[in-house]
Amino acid sequence: MRKFSRKQDEAEINMTPMLDIVFIMLIFFIVTASFTKESGLDINKPPPSEDQPKDDENKALLIQVDSANRVFINMRVVDVDSVRANVERFHAEHPKGPVVIQPALDAKAGVVVSIYDQARQANVYNVSIAEPRE
């Protein structure tokens, strides 16, 4: 053991180049590190099979948005901020019923996301966005 330490005195490994590389790697990873995490809503489209049995229990709530960003629930114009109350009422009547949002092509994305968010606030997580209407 003692002999070994004497050998170290004689020929010591030069650590400087390795340290240089390690520091450069460290700086690279610090600079490229991005700790920003995006927050978002998962979206799912309705399953493609159209011919499902339409029981009363499986009744879906259709929310439509037209190109002027007016919101229709069951063909009735409602305010954007009252979607949540409407979905809550629907959820009480049909606990398993999904919510389908059908926006017009020209509707604003913000309105669609707001409706989606409000439906989730009303504890309906089975929300899908259907093909836009022409």
Place this chain on the structure above:
Amino acid sequence: MREDTDHQEEEMEINMTPMLDIVFIMLIFFIVTASFIKEAGVNVQKPKAVTAEKKDQASILIAITDKDEIWINKHKVDLKSLRTNIEKLHAENPKGTIVVQADKNAKAGTMLAVTEVVNAAGVPSVAIATEEKQ
């Protein structure tokens, strides 16, 4: 001068080992946390939502501006070439998911077209970016 430093170095050399340990641990930490998110390259006004979740696995961001331009990986692309772009970026990090950053005032039709392209490109999970409502 030379004699002085040489002389001193021989007598008391700084022990580099603890510093090296720390540097290596930092290096490993930054390598592990590095996520290499492909930024979209433009800033958009994201819609606000309450029920949004943090997306840890997001690796590709696609932005839709209020003028319905689609940006991916700091390039403006059109809807037709979006799919090849997504497939190329997704191949680099197959575990990563995609977050669509749609502007509040973007068209819902564009947003849904983009999510459809993402699904067609074989990425199962796509989310819409939102901002947390205070």
